[in-house]
Amino acid sequence: MSAAREESRVPGREPLTAPVEDYLKAIYAIGRGSGAAATNEIAQRLALAPASVSGMVRRLADQGLLAYERYHGVKLTESGRRAALRTLRRHRVIEAYLAEALGYPWDRVHEEAERLEHAASDELVDRMAATIGEPEVDPHGAPIPTKDGSVDETEYTSLADLAVGASGVVVRVADEDPEMLRYLGELSILPGKRITVKSRAPYDGPITLGSGRQEMSIGPALASHVLVAPLADRAGKRG
Amino acid sequence: MSAAREESRVPGREPLTAPVEDYLKAIYAIGRGSGAAATNEIAQRLALAPASVSGMVRRLADQGLLAYERYHGVKLTESGRRAALRTLRRHRVIEAYLAEALGYPWDRVHEEAERLEHAASDELVDRMAATIGEPEVDPHGAPIPTKDGSVDETEYTSLADLAVGASGVVVRVADEDPEMLRYLGELSILPGKRITVKSRAPYDGPITLGSGRQEMSIGPALASHVLVAPLADRAGKRG
DNA sequence: GAAATAAGTTAGTATGTCCTAACTTTTCCC
DNA sequence: GGGAAAAGTTAGGACATACTAACTTATTTC
Numbered sequence: 001m002s003a004a005r006e007e008s009r010v011p012g013r014e015p016l017t018a019p020v021e022d023y024l025k026a027i028y029a030i031g032r033g034s035g036a037a038a039t040n041e042i043a044q045r046l047a048l049a050p051a052s053v054s055g056m057v058r059r060l061a062d063q064g065l066l067a068y069e070r071y072h073g074v075k076l077t078e079s080g081r082r083a084a085l086r087t088l089r090r091h092r093v094i095e096a097y098l099a100e101a102l103g104y105p106w107d108r109v110h111e112e113a114e115r116l117e118h119a120a121s122d123e124l125v126d127r128m129a130a131t132i133g134e135p136e137v138d139p140h141g142a143p144i145p146t147k148d149g150s151v152d153e154t155e156y157t158s159l160a161d162l163a164v165g166a167s168g169v170v171v172r173v174a175d176e177d178p179e180m181l182r183y184l185g186e187l188s189i190l191p192g193k194r195i196t197v198k199s200r201a202p203y204d205g206p207i208t209l210g211s212g213r214q215e216m217s218i219g220p221a222l223a224s225h226v227l228v229a230p231l232a233d234r235a236g237k238r239g
Numbered sequence: 240m241s242a243a244r245e246e247s248r249v250p251g252r253e254p255l256t257a258p259v260e261d262y263l264k265a266i267y268a269i270g271r272g273s274g275a276a277a278t279n280e281i282a283q284r285l286a287l288a289p290a291s292v293s294g295m296v297r298r299l300a301d302q303g304l305l306a307y308e309r310y311h312g313v314k315l316t317e318s319g320r321r322a323a324l325r326t327l328r329r330h331r332v333i334e335a336y337l338a339e340a341l342g343y344p345w346d347r348v349h350e351e352a353e354r355l356e357h358a359a360s361d362e363l364v365d366r367m368a369a370t371i372g373e374p375e376v377d378p379h380g381a382p383i384p385t386k387d388g389s390v391d392e393t394e395y396t397s398l399a400d401l402a403v404g405a406s407g408v409v410v411r412v413a414d415e416d417p418e419m420l421r422y423l424g425e426l427s428i429l430p431g432k433r434i435t436v437k438s439r440a441p442y443d444g445p446i447t448l449g450s451g452r453q454e455m456s457i458g459p460a461l462a463s464h465v466l467v468a469p470l471a472d473r474a475g476k477r478g
Numbered sequence: 479g480a481a482a483t484a485a486g487t488t489a490g491t492a493t494g495t496c497c498t499a500a501c502t503t504t505t506c507c508c
Numbered sequence: 509g510g511g512a513a514a515a516g517t518t519a520g521g522a523c524a525t526a527c528t529a530a531c532t533t534a535t536t537t538c
Contacts, residue, residue, distance in 0.1 A: 311486095
């Protein structure tokens with residue numbers, strides 16, 4: 001490799017390429033850190049052909065980032081997990097910074113962060129985090145991994161699983177689709193909001209919610225992306 | 240190309256690759272917008288083998304970004320010049336932002352900007368510029384191209400060319416070497432500083448400068464990177 | 479103006495990442 | 509448990525970018 005390529009390395013971390021970082025992030029997201037990831041699912045997340053994934057996971061396994069058994073999916077090694085979390089930290093700090101410091105709307109931070117995360121040095125990310133007061137979550141409520149590689153992996157309840165009558169505080173919206181985010185924003189279903197399930201139509205029908213003095217109705221597909229911390233004032237989970 | 244690659248395109252501008260943007264910037268810098276650039280000089284700036292440049296330059300010419308005549312160097316076309324200035328604007332706005340908003344020292348903004356310039360959208364760059372008050376120069380005093388593609392191309396006098404007795408205001412340091420920048424910082428030779436040439440030793444010897452109540456001596460190699468706007472209070476240029 | 483030197487090009491190769499087409503293995507279902 | 513469907517792999521190729529080695533063109537120098 002040339003001197004120019006050497007120079008393009010990002011200081012403060014291993015010189016993983018952007019595609020490699022994307023693979024690791026995807027595998028982490030699928031396995032939530034622990035479980036195995038299927039070739040097809042990786043391919044779908046990254047919008048690649050399954051054949052391309054087969055080739056790449058072999059190389060990542062050779063580099064010690066993945067444990068790979070042919071025909072049986074992959075798992076992150078400890079080293080792979082650390083790399084994935086470093087990228088995830090960069091992504092989420094950048095998202096938080098764009099929203100806080102530069103006034104980005106929450107539906108557009110993801111796309112920008114998706115590119116910057118590969119180019120930003122750890123120093124930049126740390127300065128961003130310090131400037132906005134060491135945030136613990138990104139604008140969608142996703143937890144930001146710490147520098148030493150730990151993350152809050154609490155599994156929250158989806159709004160689609162909250163029983164009628166139960167209340168909860170929205171902690172996270174687990175989707176980056178700008179349209180969906182804008183719509184939720186209009187309904188003011190945002191991290192921190194308190195919400196009560198008023199009713200639920202049968203056959204996976206619309207869910208009626210109360211939030212403050214507002215009342216609204218959303219479909220289960222949307223609700224499934226809204227994660228809440230249930231409040232212990234009434235019922236528990238749905239059956 | 241795959242959907243993933245499509246997605247990685249930066250919105251708000253042509254999807255030029257990072258290497259292509261680097262070539263255009265280098266060619267612009269060599270030709271200062273107008274003149275021709277030699278293959279070898281491009282290669283040296285980018286730390287590439289001349290043969291690699293021959294290949295790339297042909298492709299850029301095919302794309303209409305360069306005018307290329309075999310064995311006779313290249314020139315930017317109007318379209319190439321515009322692309323170069325867009326990248327230069329991104330680079331310099333980012334440098335200014337890193338220094339202003341994130342407290343980066345002036346000797347480290349270049350390296351970070353060198354990577355971010357390829358990943359940042361025009362929207363991000365515009366928000367950065369707006370946030371720090373639409374700067375006109377970067378931390379080294381280099382002019383920031385405007386969105387519509389114009390730049391201040393004033394040619395300033397180098398400190399090495401300023402006559403004994405003449406004064407000037409430092410407008411720019413035309414080098415990105417961190418060590419050099421730190422040294423100049425220690426001497427407090429910074430954009431905006433007023434400086435007088437007190438004496439000049441023969442045979443390209445050290446130049447003695449006065450700045451405020453300070454007096455110091457620098458070599459001509461260093462002085463040649465310090466650009467000044469001469470003040471009309473005493474002598475003119477050195478012959 | 480011809481030889482020496484400098485500058486630039488082509489040819490052939492490598493690397494990383496992607497693709498499609500064809501094949502193999504695993505899983506599912508009756 | 510055997511065949512269909514789903515999942516995954518290999519083979520072979522493309523593309524962008526880089527390299528080295530060998531060659532060609534341009535420039536300098538006497």
